[in-house]
Amino acid sequence: MAVTYDDVRSAASRLDGVAHRTPVLRSRTLDERVGARVFVKCENLQRMGAFKFRGAYNRLVQLDESQRRAGVVAYSSGNHAQGVALAAQLLGIPATIVMPSDAPRSKLDATRGYGAEVALYERSEDNRAVIAQRLCEERGATLVPPYDDERIVAGAGTATLELLEEAPDVQAIVVPVGGGGLFGGACIAAHGIDPAIALWGVEPEAGSDVQQSFQRGERVTIGVPATIADGLQTQSPGEVTFAIIKEHARGVVTVSDDELCEAMRFAFERMKLVVEPSGAAALAALLAGKIAVAGTAVGIIISGGNVDPDRYAELLTRAN
């Protein structure tokens, strides 16, 4: 049950009028720095502040009536929690999100603000997957995985579809990669339109599981990476997503935390965009010259903008 270009197109129809059609922005300063025409797809301006809403909604809207009544469960300390919570709220589906008790208050509040029940667990004592599984069994609820799911991937792919509608002549697309949902969706969407487009993934230096997997041709698992990019701290790519990446990607590059900080700062100063560390990965790769794009047109995705004010202030001024 592979993800197809038609799945992405169907997801786009389902999301029409529900997700924001986020803007594709240009910056002459960015173009000059990179030596290319850069088209910036701003998924930080998506509902709930990240692309995650696309996949979550595309997954939930395809549940049947009895599944909807039984509700959904997800575990996440990040954007997936809010994506599922918002999608569930819009569809009238009860949602329970399993979150660590030490998650930032802003994330707990935001998830509850979308009407979801939050089930807290202790990081040191409990296994969140086990908790979520038990909740699903007790209630007959559906577990919504963060990325390793065909409908989540197809939903995420709609961001790239929109990018290519606005910038049809890009020769390369650069995307942050954690579990591979956004990147996998980008591969399917882009190559459904033009198989010559080069797809690049970007992950943090400290967590190069996707790069290693891509080089070896099989999924590699690493320890939890220490990086400011909290949304990209995956230990291995997904099964569904890696199969896509292996087939379609041109390559995977890494960026350092300092390079992420510099990109966040560039987005602040030159583009007036709030970008979270993970969301800045593709921009960081271009600014640091990690991918040869000189003289071409290139699309990048800013994947999210959810970062606490104190943390943002710290990272922004750290790069001074």
Add this chain to the structure above:
Amino acid sequence: MAVTYDDVRSAASRLDGVAHRTPVLRSRTLDERVGARVFVKCENLQRMGAFKFRGAYNRLVQLDESQRRAGVVAYSSGNHAQGVALAAQLLGIPATIVMPSDAPRSKLDATRGYGAEVALYERSEDNRAVIAQRLCEERGATLVPPYDDERIVAGAGTATLELLEEAPDVQAIVVPVGGGGLFGGACIAAHGIDPAIALWGVEPEAGSDVQQSFQRGERVTIGVPATIADGLQTQSPGEVTFAIIKEHARGVVTVSDDELCEAMRFAFERMKLVVEPSGAAALAALLAGKIAVAGTAVGIIISGGNVDPDRYAELLTRAN
């Protein structure tokens, strides 16, 4: 020589392909908070980070050949400096910007970065208007005023023209007002399309010169207001701009510095937009319920996003 709707339309043609057509964003959270459908025109995403580029370019592009050769002079410690510098660079016109010696390094650097010559003066000793006038006389150069000029106003009006193209059913438009260039342009553009649209200006509580002037029906001059909104620290509206405001505006409301901070924080958290204090005035007025817009469609302009990282971090976390 009044500013007409045709002047705004002509300015739009001149700016086509030169200025960014900035996005008009929506936020469900904002709509819920305000109780209205709010359309947010993001001039913080304009080239050089503020609407000022529109007016400056529309002014400079209409200089004749000999005027262009003789160059332009402006005085500003803020966005007007960068707007003139960038417009001059694009048109190959020599520009000199008179700036205070204690201006933030980032603004001096940005102005020089656009190729302008910076003439420094001491705030305590020199009169910047006199210095600028002398430079103009010595060189035969043209002084470019920040707002009190028909072509500057017409250029600024193009932001409202674009807003109304994206959101044709708005019944009210809310705009930050300092000298009145943006607001005056909004009046001409909006009433050229539909005279029933209500035009509201917003200025800082501490600097209510435009509100006082509007109430009295004549220009009032106040002392330099103490406010974080450094772009709105004018002491009186302009002659050209006040004549327009007097004729077209529905009213002028004020917001406190705390309300500006809260609006900056809302833009950060909920819209992922970097907004400078002055730029947040219209958003602040809506969030603070200063204008009765419930149940309607309303357009607002975010006028700029140029703020130093340290200052931004301070204002963002102050509102905690």
